[in-house]
Every structure is written in C-alpha cells, then in structure tokens.
Amino acid sequence: MAAEPMVHVIDDDESARHSLAFLIDCAGLKVRSYESAIEFLKAVPTLDHGCIVTDIRMPEMSGVDLIGRLKALGVTDPIIVITGHADVPLAIQAMKAGVADFIEKPFSDETILAAIRSALARRSDRDQVQAERDQYLDRKATLSQRERDVLEGLVEGRPNKIIAYDLGISARTVEVYRANIMTKMQAGSLSELVRMIMIARLA
Known part of the structure; x- marks a missing residue:
C-alpha cells in the first residue's frame, strides 16, 4: 500500500509558513514545513513524496533556483509556487520549468487547497502508471531470450510463419x-500483450 502523501x-x-501548514493539516493532509530552500534540499534524500509548495522569493535560494536543483536531483513531486503580484514573471518562468501551478497572493484557503489536491491527484496517477510499468517489466524479465525474440515479432505484428522464418525455427x-x-506476461489477448509492452517501453 502506498504511503500517505506529504x-x-x-x-x-x-x-505565513505556520498558517499554511496549519490550514493543510486541518484539511486532513500530512504536512511538513521548512524555513528555506536550503533546509528543504537537506531533507530530499529522505523525502516523503507528495507535493511541494514553495514561496518564490526567498533569501539564499529562490523558488525558481530550488526548482532547478530539484529537477537535477530527479525529484518528480509536483511543485506549486506561491507568488506576490510583482513576482508573476518569475512564476511564469517557474511554469516553463515544469511546476504544476502558481498561486498569487493573497489567496483563499479553497484556492490553495484545490491546487494541492489537484497536484496530489496527478502524482497518484503517475505513481499508478509507474507501478503498472514496473509490474510489466518484472514479468518481461522472466522471459527467455528466445521468448523475447518471438515477443518482438508479435509486438511488430508479424505472423507466426514470418517470425519462424526470421528466427530459423518452425x-x-x-x-x-x-x-x-x-x-x-499474464496477457489474455495479443492486444493486451502489445499494450503491456508499449507501457513497459516507456520506462
């Protein structure tokens, strides 16, 4: 069972940090707060995955710089940027860098909670796809080399006779x-098998 998202x-x-953390906690979500991007980066190796809500203008390291560092570290948790009106160009820059959303101050409780829930839902969907992919890769790993050769022919839509000719077998x-x-592969049909392999190839 997947851990509850953080x-x-x-x-x-x-x-502002304590107020937002309190709001998120009252909404029934697990929350952890950090006073700087540097502090958060130190926690990345033991990160409980979920989503990240960061202010954009902070001392030492800005939210935009943090996003770049997280991408370099391979962190894929969705990121929501909080921005003041004057920081909207920075927020747009952050969107281009791949953040899930940006929320302009002052924002309502409903606005930020809706953005967080949306980000967590996208994260959950991605985790589900990755779990499915891993499952298919594990099954594929049980195939012998010759079975993999035949599988490639099947996925490419070749008839049995052509596969046999190409491999020099009957x-x-x-x-x-x-x-x-x-x-x-636990496939009920050829179309299901092809779908499994297409998903596995996305890994």
Missing part, C-alpha cells in the same frame, strides 16, 4: 513460445 511547505516568512515452435509468453 505536503512540503517552504517559506521564509514564519507566520511455426509450431513459435506457437509454443507464444503460449509461454502469454502465460508469463
């Missing part, structure tokens, strides 16, 4: 390999 709040303004042998592949 909302990470990064803001150098202590009052069509009957291809049928045996094909049955083994379907069993090991």
Whole structure:
C-alpha cells in the first residue's frame, strides 16, 4: 500500500509558513514545513513524496533556483509556487520549468487547497502508471531470450510463419513460445500483450 502523501511547505516568512501548514493539516493532509530552500534540499534524500509548495522569493535560494536543483536531483513531486503580484514573471518562468501551478497572493484557503489536491491527484496517477510499468517489466524479465525474440515479432505484428522464418525455427515452435509468453506476461489477448509492452517501453 502506498504511503500517505506529504505536503512540503517552504517559506521564509514564519507566520505565513505556520498558517499554511496549519490550514493543510486541518484539511486532513500530512504536512511538513521548512524555513528555506536550503533546509528543504537537506531533507530530499529522505523525502516523503507528495507535493511541494514553495514561496518564490526567498533569501539564499529562490523558488525558481530550488526548482532547478530539484529537477537535477530527479525529484518528480509536483511543485506549486506561491507568488506576490510583482513576482508573476518569475512564476511564469517557474511554469516553463515544469511546476504544476502558481498561486498569487493573497489567496483563499479553497484556492490553495484545490491546487494541492489537484497536484496530489496527478502524482497518484503517475505513481499508478509507474507501478503498472514496473509490474510489466518484472514479468518481461522472466522471459527467455528466445521468448523475447518471438515477443518482438508479435509486438511488430508479424505472423507466426514470418517470425519462424526470421528466427530459423518452425511455426509450431513459435506457437509454443507464444503460449509461454502469454502465460508469463499474464496477457489474455495479443492486444493486451502489445499494450503491456508499449507501457513497459516507456520506462
């Protein structure tokens, strides 16, 4: 079972940070707060995944610089940027860098909570796809090299006779390999098998 997602709040303004963390906690979500981007980066190696809410203008390291560092570290949690009116160009720059959303101050409780829930939902969908992909890769790893050769032919839509000719084996042998592949991959049909392999190839 997947761990409950964590909302990470990064803001150098202590009052704003505590207020937002309290709001998120009251909404029934797990939350952790940090007073700077530097402090958050130190926590990345043991990060509880979920989403990140960061102010854009902070001392030492801005929200935009933090986003760049997180991308370099391979952190894929969705990021919501909080911005003052004067910082909207920076927020647009952050959007181009791949953040999930930006919220302009002052914002309502409903606005920020809706953005957080939307980001967490996208994260959950991505995790589900990754779990499915990992499952198919694990199944594919159980195939022998010859079964993989036959699988490639099946995915490319080649008939058994053509696969047999290409591999220098009989069509009957291809049928045996094909049955083994379907069993090991737990595929109910050829179309389902092809879908599994297409998803696995996205890894």
